[in-house]
Amino acid sequence: GRQLTYRITDAGPEHDKTFRAVVLLDDEPFGTGSGRSKKQAEQAAAREAWQRLGPRSGSEPAEEEEDG
Numbered sequence: 001g002r003q004l005t006y007r008i009t010d011a012g013p014e015h016d017k018t019f020r021a022v023v024l025l026d027d028e029p030f031g032t033g034s035g036r037s038k039k040q041a042e043q044a045a046a047r048e049a050w051q052r053l054g055p056r057s058g059s060e061p062a063e064e065e066e067d068g
Helices: 038-053
Strands: 004-011 018-025 028-035
Touching: 004 038, 018 038, 028 038
Parallel strands: none
Antiparallel strands: 004 018, 018 028
């Protein structure tokens, strides 16, 4: 099967970091996103990857509630 992984990097001072996530599909970049937390960055990257996949099942992935 295909392998989906995330690569997370951060930048900025400890008190004001910005996280960047890259979704890798079989080690190829498939979507990117950034946010104030790792979770936000991963969700943004996943959203971009989902959009690149196109409408296959006619629905979007479920949104998760943000934790503050």
